[in-house]
Amino acid sequence: PFRGAAVCLGLLCALLVSAIIVSTALSEHNTKLVGELAANQDLMNLNSNLSTANHILQSDYTNVSTTNRRLAAEKEHVSRERDRLNWNLQFIFQFDDFPVKKYCSQNIVCNSCQDGWILFQTSCYLIVQYDPPWKTWTESQQYCKQENADLPVIGSRAEQVGHCHTKEYYDKYHGYWIGLTDKAEDGKWLWVNGSHQNLTDGQTGGDCVLTIPNNAPLANWIAVRCDIQNSWICESRALIWSD
Structure with missing residues (x-):
């Protein structure tokens, strides 16, 4: 009887050890899964943050591009105005007495050419x-x-x-x-x-x-x-x- 009891006790011990090992393995696996899930959530959060940052950068780039085009247009306009003024000054300086009445009417409307001339x-x-x-x-x-x-x-x-x-x-x-x-x-x-x-x-x-x-x-x-x-x-x- 004692030998049978010892064998049963041994089997129980073996089963307990196995259960402990399996439980430990499962616990470690669960811990690993929890860690991976947490890491995956962090990656998802990071991806969301990067996507938001990308949208902000695209919006900023669009705004900068629009500003650059506006500045380029303004620069071109200023350049044309400068060239126009220089052209007109060179023209006016040909005269000892610029004939304003031949180019401009009394209501300050001026033409490019004198009356009778063709532009x-x-x-x-x-x-x-x-x-x-x-x-x-x-x-x-x-x-x-x-x-x-x-x-x-x-x-x-x-x-x-x-x-x-x-x-x-x-x-x-x-x-x-x-x-x-x-x-x-x-x-x-x-x-x-x-x-x-x-x-x-x-x-x-x-x-x-x-x-x-x-x-x-x-x-x-x-x-x-x-x-x-x-x-x-x-x-x-x-x-x-x-x-």
Whole structure:
């Protein structure tokens, strides 16, 4: 009987030890799970905080981008205003006595060009179509200089097309003096501002250049004798006002 009791007691002890081991293992596993769950919750909280911070940064970036675009637009506007003022000052300083009444009315409304002048891009043009007698190339330039202007310099196709306001008069051989001549050196065609221009052989036949109305743009220049009398065009700077 005692041996049987001892065996049963031994088995009970073994079972208790096993139960203790299993219980300890389960406790450690549960502790580990609790720790992992806590760590996972921390990661979830961190992810939520990072997401919130990311939204804040995106909002700040959008605000900064908007501010930068606004500042860039303001800088461009200030730059345009500065260039406009410098342009107008250079124009006004050409005059000993600026003719305000020719540009501005009594209610302080000012135009870019004088009355009777045509605005094109940044220049004003006066197309003189007086009755005869007209003027030679030199006389025409002198007239323009009295108006603080000069015979026109045509530097682009658009500007040439812009001179289509000219009208045919007297006959098809008469035109309008422009500021191109080779009087200084034969064959070296220069504008009145000193820039160079090429002419084809078909356009040459004298030392001063006319633009002929009704001819195709860029094909309506012809060089003739400078002492022939024609109408003429004057060109001056335009006053540039704010947008």
